[in-house]
Amino acid sequence: MPEQILPFYVVCDQSYSMTDHLDALNDGLAQLHAAVGTDPVVADKTRFCLIGFAGNAEVLQPLCSPSDVVNLVGLATQAGTNFGAAFALLRETIEDDVAALKADAHQVYRPAVFFLSDGHPTDPAAWPGAYERLVDPDWAARPNIIAFGIGDADAATIGRIGTFQAFMSRGGVSPAAALHGFARALTTSVVRSGSDGDLLLRVPTQVAGFTALRVDQL
Amino acid sequence: MGPLGDAQLTDLAAAATVAEGGQGTVFRLARPAGTLLKLYHREVAVLAGELARLIDLPARETVATRTAWPSGRVFHRGRCVGLLMPAAPDRFTTTIAGRPRLLELQFLLYPRRAMWAELALPTEDERRGLAAGYLELFRELHHHDVVLGDVSMRNLLWTLSGGPGVFAIDCDGFRVAGRPPAVRPADTAGWADPAGPRELTLDTDRYKLALLTLRILLGNHRVTPEEVRGKPLLRGRLGPALSLLAARAAEPGRRPAAECWLAALS
Numbered sequence: 001m002p003e004q005i006l007p008f009y010v011v012c013d014q015s016y017s018m019t020d021h022l023d024a025l026n027d028g029l030a031q032l033h034a035a036v037g038t039d040p041v042v043a044d045k046t047r048f049c050l051i052g053f054a055g056n057a058e059v060l061q062p063l064c065s066p067s068d069v070v071n072l073v074g075l076a077t078q079a080g081t082n083f084g085a086a087f088a089l090l091r092e093t094i095e096d097d098v099a100a101l102k103a104d105a106h107q108v109y110r111p112a113v114f115f116l117s118d119g120h121p122t123d124p125a126a127w128p129g130a131y132e133r134l135v136d137p138d139w140a141a142r143p144n145i146i147a148f149g150i151g152d153a154d155a156a157t158i159g160r161i162g163t164f165q166a167f168m169s170r171g172g173v174s175p176a177a178a179l180h181g182f183a184r185a186l187t188t189s190v191v192r193s194g195s196d197g198d199l200l201l202r203v204p205t206q207v208a209g210f211t212a213l214r215v216d217q218l
Numbered sequence: 219m220g221p222l223g224d225a226q227l228t229d230l231a232a233a234a235t236v237a238e239g240g241q242g243t244v245f246r247l248a249r250p251a252g253t254l255l256k257l258y259h260r261e262v263a264v265l266a267g268e269l270a271r272l273i274d275l276p277a278r279e280t281v282a283t284r285t286a287w288p289s290g291r292v293f294h295r296g297r298c299v300g301l302l303m304p305a306a307p308d309r310f311t312t313t314i315a316g317r318p319r320l321l322e323l324q325f326l327l328y329p330r331r332a333m334w335a336e337l338a339l340p341t342e343d344e345r346r347g348l349a350a351g352y353l354e355l356f357r358e359l360h361h362h363d364v365v366l367g368d369v370s371m372r373n374l375l376w377t378l379s380g381g382p383g384v385f386a387i388d389c390d391g392f393r394v395a396g397r398p399p400a401v402r403p404a405d406t407a408g409w410a411d412p413a414g415p416r417e418l419t420l421d422t423d424r425y426k427l428a429l430l431t432l433r434i435l436l437g438n439h440r441v442t443p444e445e446v447r448g449k450p451l452l453r454g455r456l457g458p459a460l461s462l463l464a465a466r467a468a469e470p471g472r473r474p475a476a477e478c479w480l481a482a483l484s
Contacts, residue, residue, distance in 0.1 A: 034315045034316070034317050034333075035317075037315065037331075037333040038314045038315050038317070038319055038333050038334055039324070040324045040325060040327070040328035040331070040334075040371075040439075041324050041328075041371055041372075041439075043331065043333070044328060044439075065331070066333070067331035067332065067333040067334070068331055068332050068333070069332070069333075070315070070332050070333060188238055192240060195240075195372075
């Protein structure tokens with residue numbers, strides 16, 4: 001039956017520097033999935049996709065109704081931190097997903113991307129081009145991006161990537177605690193956005209362990 | 219639980235976070251046992267006088283076992299920032315995907331999915347029993363002139379343990395007809411009165427009661443009285459008595475009271 005759908009994409013850095021934090025991140029994603037997937041109203045109005053990136057990017061969980069998948073595929077570390085690969089794959093995936101949802105007669109809302117990284121991009125010259133294609137104002141399905149930086153991530157880069165909101169973990173906050181805050185913010189966002197009749201993206205203005213960065217309004 | 223009176227936030231010890239909602243965060247208190255604290259988000263306007271009026275309403279006694287009726291106000295620096303209320307009894311909780319989960323109305327209104335495949339859903343007879351439970355709760359409240367205002371698929375709980383039973387949480391949007399609510403409830407999408415009244419009244423409650431009854435009986439989260447009136451297939455499933463009430467529910471001012479639905483169900 002045709003529905004109004006808000007697609008969410010979680011894009012996580014799985015480079016080697018994330019090794020010590022991967023269990024916490026996978027645990028947070030599993031909690032997000034359990035909370036959203038067991039809420040029929042939210043599950044009915046949202047779709048969820050998980051993308052991991054390091055030297056390359058891969059779709060770990062193709063876009064799905066969160067209540068139809070019982071176990072999420074976990075992240076696993078690899079070499080590199082290629083932001084460009086993540087943004088290029090996102091653009092391609094969103095394009096295909098939105099077309100498929102529309103082909104099923106669904107009304108599709110602007111996708112939301114939650115981007116998380118703990119480091120500097122290893123493709124400094126290439127990623128801005130892929131990013132520009134992702135946020136191209138002429139592309140109708142360009143997503144709202146909420147960016148989170150933890151550990152060694154560069155605040156200026158994270159602030160540039162977030163189009164909707166951007167957060168940087170505070171000094172002194174452990175990556176595990178920051179990831180807990182990330183997962184909780186993600187859950188709150190999906191549940192609040194999905195249970196709203198107008199399907200507005202609702203992201204908490206404050207996230208435990210993070211400082212909100214200024215995002216330039218266009 | 220009887221009224222606990224006013225409390226200062228600084229005197230309360232939260233043991234765990236239970237839920238985060240659009241209006242506030244709910245905590246389980248270390249003591250008294252079984253008591254929850256709802257702490258409103260800063261931007262939520264709370265009418266402290268109306269909350270006191272709600273806490274003291276005689277109606278609370280007749281629905282005490284079926285509602286998390288507010289039992290006390292919570293103040294911080296002279297401002298009403300929250301309320302105390304009893305937790306739902308354990309039989310309104312289950313475990314889904316390894317986590318404790320309240321048995322919310324929404325599970326009755328959507329098709330079964332893989333994530334809650336283990337949840338025991340009611341038979342048709344049990345659905346009638348649950349619908350009757352909600353109708354009896356509305357009847358009691360309406361008898362005391364209490365308007366529920368909003369029907370949310372998260373705030374009405376159900377159980378089959380010990381027979382069909384119902385429980386309402388987040389009751390701070392309830393108000394005596396003609397009074398403003400202590401906290402303005404959300405107007406849940408898909409549950410609004412199409413007549414678009416300026417104020418929520420017993421008549422708007424009766425429309426929502428019709429939605430609630432029809433949606434539980436048909437296991438459908440978006441069916442409306444208007445749709446039932448126009449679809450012979452749905453009327454066939456409901457039978458003539460309930461179909462007649464559905465047709466009346468589509469007409470503002472003629473909407474059936476809870477006892478009409480109860481008579482048709484019995």
